[in-house]
Amino acid sequence: MYSLASYRLMTGNEAVAFAVKQVDVDFISAYPITPQTIIVERLSEYVSSGELDAEFVPVESEHSALSACIGASLAGARVFTSTSSQGLALMHEVMYIASGMRCPIVMAVSNRALSAPLNIHGDHSDIMGSRDAGWVLIFCENPQEVYDYTIQAFRLAEHPEVLLPVAVNLDGFTVSHSSEPVAILEDEVVRAYLPRRERPRLEFEEPASFGVFALPTHYFEFKVEQEKALRKAGEVLEEVSAAYPNRSGRLLKLSKFNEDGRIAIICLGGTAGTVRHVVKKYGMKDFSLISLKLFSPFPSEELLDALKEAEGVVVMDRATSPGAPLPPLASNVAASLYEAGVRLPLMSVVYGLGGREPTLKMIVEMLEKSRERIGEGGPVVSRMYLGYGGG
Amino acid sequence: MYSLASYRLMTGNEAVAFAVKQVDVDFISAYPITPQTIIVERLSEYVSSGELDAEFVPVESEHSALSACIGASLAGARVFTSTSSQGLALMHEVMYIASGMRCPIVMAVSNRALSAPLNIHGDHSDIMGSRDAGWVLIFCENPQEVYDYTIQAFRLAEHPEVLLPVAVNLDGFTVSHSSEPVAILEDEVVRAYLPRRERPRLEFEEPASFGVFALPTHYFEFKVEQEKALRKAGEVLEEVSAAYPNRSGRLLKLSKFNEDGRIAIICLGGTAGTVRHVVKKYGMKDFSLISLKLFSPFPSEELLDALKEAEGVVVMDRATSPGAPLPPLASNVAASLYEAGVRLPLMSVVYGLGGREPTLKMIVEMLEKSRERIGEGGPVVSRMYLGYGGG
Amino acid sequence: MPISKLADLYGREGLSPGHSACQGCGATIAVRQVLLAAEPPYIVVSPTGCLEVISTPYPFTAWRVPWVHVAFENAAAVASGIEAALNVLERKGIGRRHKVIVIGGDGGTFDIGLQALSGAFERGHNILYVCYDNEAYMNTGIQRSAATPPGSITTTTPAGKRERKKDIVSILVGHGSPYVATASPHLWKDLTNKVRKAQSIEGPTFLHIIAPCPRGWYFDPHLTIKLAKLAVETRIFPIYEVENGRYRINYLISRPRPVEDYLRLQNRFAHLLRPENAALLEEFKRWVEDRWSQLLKMAEAFPA
Amino acid sequence: MPISKLADLYGREGLSPGHSACQGCGATIAVRQVLLAAEPPYIVVSPTGCLEVISTPYPFTAWRVPWVHVAFENAAAVASGIEAALNVLERKGIGRRHKVIVIGGDGGTFDIGLQALSGAFERGHNILYVCYDNEAYMNTGIQRSAATPPGSITTTTPAGKRERKKDIVSILVGHGSPYVATASPHLWKDLTNKVRKAQSIEGPTFLHIIAPCPRGWYFDPHLTIKLAKLAVETRIFPIYEVENGRYRINYLISRPRPVEDYLRLQNRFAHLLRPENAALLEEFKRWVEDRWSQLLKMAEAFPA
Amino acid sequence: MFLEILFLGRGGQGVVTAGRIIAEAALRAGLFSQSFPEFGPERSGAPVRSYVRISDEPISTRAPMESFDVAVVFEERLLGPSIVESVRSGGIIVLAAESAPELPRSDVKLFVVGARRIIEELKKPRSLNLAMVGALCSVINTIPLKHVEDIVGRRFGEENKEVVRRAAQMVVSVEQTA
Amino acid sequence: MFLEILFLGRGGQGVVTAGRIIAEAALRAGLFSQSFPEFGPERSGAPVRSYVRISDEPISTRAPMESFDVAVVFEERLLGPSIVESVRSGGIIVLAAESAPELPRSDVKLFVVGARRIIEELKKPRSLNLAMVGALCSVINTIPLKHVEDIVGRRFGEENKEVVRRAAQMVVSVEQTA
């Protein structure tokens, strides 16, 4: 049994900061960038007021932020950082290093579009552009999930069979800046959920060398081992979430709505809520919704299972992979279907780039279009830009 | 008709530098990193000796290198840079900006593994980790291709319907450091192939603002326009390569060998040569080879065409996409097959990470294994780490 | 030719109205003055920050001169590229040299852009780098920068910043720059003439301009120029120039006004004036005194 | 407690033999001396570069002390993280403070790592940053860095570098560091005592050590220590320290040896001694003189 | 019940805070709520919006709001035609003003509150937003005013409760003639 | 014809250049060639390798070489057991030495050249690699020595041609007894 402290109105960013305070992190280093900045500000306040006993290092760039986090993590600290967009892109190099050095850092990403042109609004290009960096990638639909998943992210990251960094993604503005009720746990409950675990660390008495140079004789093995750990994280997640005190806040790999709908909509992050709203409000029973919480390791199996009854699938990507046959999420879905030998009509939808937040009308339009395209012997794969005004 | 100046023994890196000299670039900015450094060194020498009339700006980091290139490109110059691995990762943010600002920069990437652990040897993780940045991505098999494709890259990049940066990839060490005969063109022939073309630029008389801020009202359209231009580059390439004076050096999207083999091996970069050698030397008629030259925009159509007769396909990735169902190349191939509704047994091979260069024996082993797995009612998708020693 | 009266500047506007800076934005005043003085042909480069965001919401631009923004951390690198490229294009007869003027905020200059700046100065590019210093990251909502003065409250230093302000002038003098100077928009004649001078010198030059920010310093927008003046007259922001390593104090403040006159008007310093924070106020004063006396000594050891 | 004889250092080795530095590597000598002097407990951080590559080919390490490498540009940021994290872990009773010592090459310090360094110094972390200066990027095969002296040939300056060496000491003094010093491995006593001193001072301190590199400077490996000595005695590499802004020249070279004695032994300078390059040689000498006289003036204006 | 509310004021006037207070009060009243600002760079002086949804069911949509049940406008100058347009038929406008302007629509209810006078009288020059929340609360009548008072008291000091109360009392309905 | 050749010396001795010279000479002789160094960080003094392939057909493989037709060893100390092992049966070792060491294999031909003496005598202390290329060329006998001489003359000065010639003359076959 668990006990909820209470409900509080929080934005996604505030939910992150609050969770991070409760997990008793030791070290935070981050750099301001819209729409993530509020996380940094709140944490500065917690540290400054003494509510959180941690070091907050206000570095001079995101490259240094993640670098400082690696140093702190290797020194044995529980570490948190956060960023968005250009900041994440500037960390790109260091992200691979954090995972390669097996640092259980948790990072919140308030997702935002990448320049050029500069745009401060939401989309998933930032994290998708670094999706190969070997991090566990979690997506949240609302501040409640942000809160719950941030806490669980620490347990997952620090699990001795995982030891990998985790990125908790929240849509820039639509989740990061939206104030909503969040059920929070008592501090002690959170602490109990997250006992400290030992791992190798920098100390004079047991001198080890970290971040060594690997010749072709060894590199491949390190990388495969790391890939395995990431896959393992998928299994460990089940244990991590099963142990989470607030049952309704457990981090499942995906959540389903209206399972009987014959057309499945697959979606990451906040937009899933809008789709759910539309399906519910307009009684569009044809459609089921799969809100994917775990993007990496990609839960192919669970996804295929969720698609068992589907006649077609709409995959909503809030990012592009220019030049590739399909954008990131659709590409993973197609690969999973291909592997399973399932030939499901797939409509790949790119939406919401640079904060073009889907309106209800747009979602309805997308659903209608998918009905047209799916199931009438249409193409296996079709494409759509949702809300795009150009030619 | 064209005239070859002569054959010269050149490494891949030297072939880049020589081509860049011949195309009369105006501006070079780069930062040393193994195994790309020789390119920078040779170009410094050309500039210093006066053989090349260009500015060489020896910046203090790769982030600045590509930034300086953007500045120079917007000032109207023909621009070149080169990098590898950590350097490319450090440019990540700026790569998206270069394409978003539509700068026709040509960059050579001597591909190398990404840290951690640090490794200076060849693999494709670096460029694959930035494959969403909207660049045209070309892969070369040997110094000859490096030379020819570098020259063609400029014409493609600067084409008024493209105006996008192009990355020319050569395997670190195995191509970048291998000296081989290269047929070179006369300087004048190269110049004639690459006339200067006008594009918007920074100048006091026609003051325009570059790199502006786009609200949600406009960003989506810019990005779609950019994606279209990248797709367009695939078409333009045909014109660009058809015009290339050395017929045998034309940049085709892919090259085929032993087309009748029932199992197709798809491969990027230098390893294609080793596979070809094995197939030829050991008379393994079962196998055809598709050496892919263009990775982005991905030539799905041409690839499907090349696979028409295949009974199975082996996709060799020299990079991983940890946590994804398939590594980058296999993922694109699977998406293409899925879209075409073709259900071909696919063996995804990850090889050569961190310079674990495949030996002939390893290639043979891979081919044998693929025979076992493909065509006997085996799984649609199977996986293999080639040359991996771990469990 | 030196600027002696406002009529010399009128009609040379480089920035259009209609931008979206806050009411009373000091940075915008500073930038206007820089552009009024700058001699064509030139190209302006800006890093990300207030100036960039307020001036170019597509499809609009406030810039009447060629302008480019690439990212937050690389303005000096972009400027290096433009400068060097135009050198060779002029040599080849397919372009001409422009003076490249970077105009960036303190965050893009003191922190995330410092390395690019240092590199450009080390390589000796012919650029003028202007930093409008509003003493925090304003565009993202008032976070600490290395230029934030000690004691100042920002959203990342809720109890006041502990560290001193990074001495960017010394750092750039240490780079061997031929001309480094400070300026304030209330001294428009000094400022605009320094722009001319800096622009006329071959090599990398630097102008550090105080730019009061009503939003980030929490003061009433009509006080912007007043505050710039107070910063100078309290010796908090000394006005001087360093030419080839030789120092000249342009405004020798012999009888400084009390720093409290300056602090009082801004909510970011409100706590410093509370009795319980007397030590912090002392610390602030010590910082001001140390810098001033250091400056005097330098001017003595290396006189202009 | 000060080090007075070699026996005080013997047996404190922090680096094992069996690493793969070149024959006669000056950097390795410098690093050995630093570690012989350093007082436990400490942690070493290195950026990418020769030192890192020669010392840790998995599954081997030459380091007998805790050591970490993360990337090329971020050693000071990594050090900041370790230092700050151990502060809080000690406070929480689950760890203890260590002095963090960064040891990096000139490229990782003057160029690509400068911003992280500047940030760490501005924030005032309690770290000792040691730069072994072999005056180019050696690990990647001898390319120009901001520390490469004027005239020197590298693979990216085939005709000799035009710019002067970046004055890192002035720059860090400009950051308000409480202790910045230079050293040479031939003066082992001075060097090791400076390490102790720097380590004992709270806050960010810096040690700049000349590290002759036979491969990159093109000299015979047995001359490494000789060259370090010549660099000092020609005034090319002055030995001094700056404590809280106050200068002390530790080796006042009243009668400098001709710079030619130093240049002659190294192929990177061979062209400077050719008659047709007299102007370049002059330029080099001017640089040496300018720096020395600047140093004297600073020592006079800000005496220890 | 499903209410969509717009707050419209200027950077610096606490428009976002107003939205949060009402959302929090709704939460206390056992309702579900969501509140978010206009997304974008905010500059002092520029017109600024914030949005609130209140419902008796969980709110999952994050779609932008294009029309409203209630618009709360902090200054008469800001009540332009497009704002008036954006209020749904049968909806409400709450305006800070001393006297009532003419509205071009009759299917919208206009309420006016002398918010500036209230805050001047109570010497709370920075509390315009609190006055507007009080007025709104009284007008929509789905959230007990006490919740708003409590929140305001806790977050901004007891003295500010009076601002809320006074505004709630003083807001008046204006009959439209158009 | 398909020859795989190893050069083994020390960092600083021009091992890589040696490989390139022979590859270039092969090119001039109308053959195909490929030459590459050992990939990795090179330090002065450390043992260093380079590799050459020569063929009468285009060379497409980039597989690492694990065994060789010819091994050219710049110093007797470097001729360890693993090197001797790596030479194919019927293959050749060319060694810079004054006298012939014992080899543990008899299916390999050993050639010795007094390369150090030659360069000393000709006062070309940095030309050990050129001597070794000369010796190799003479031993494998598929590339006219003239091509090597030309390349060396052009790249390193006429005086060095003599190093090549002399080494080509002086290299001697050693009969193995083991």
Added chain:
Amino acid sequence: MSRRPEFLIPIVFEAGNTAKRSVASWRSNRPLIERRLCTNCLICWIYCPEPAIFLDDAGNVQIDYDHCKGCGICAEECPRKAIKMVVENV
């Protein structure tokens, strides 16, 4: 030699076109110049952040009310106190 491409590109070719936008709605207070006090010294102009001050054809300093945001700097800095700020009417 600049050539505008036919496709959408994130460049604004029309220099200074924010002048076409009004920011009058930002203003709560309006500066009024008292003509008889004003010497047209241009001090207000050099300190205006917009700039929303210009010389009319007669050479008199004028406020551009489409672009004045009402910050009050001009009023504060006018050496002749020739500008006063009044509350903006609707």
Added chain:
Amino acid sequence: MSRRPEFLIPIVFEAGNTAKRSVASWRSNRPLIERRLCTNCLICWIYCPEPAIFLDDAGNVQIDYDHCKGCGICAEECPRKAIKMVVENV
């Protein structure tokens, strides 16, 4: 509280283990100490880059030939000229 994970991780736990590797093959010249000249002053040791110089149990300076690369610094710097370099035999 360090705990070694069971999987492969790029950390070397055995500090200073390059000492187990020989780099003797790097050496072309070998330093020889002339015992009677040597005062065990340790100057050679402080300047050796490896270090390949140590004190034996008797307190005498010795060369560690597994780790000496033969750079010759010791011979150059020995104040008593007690070290000479000789060409390495096979």
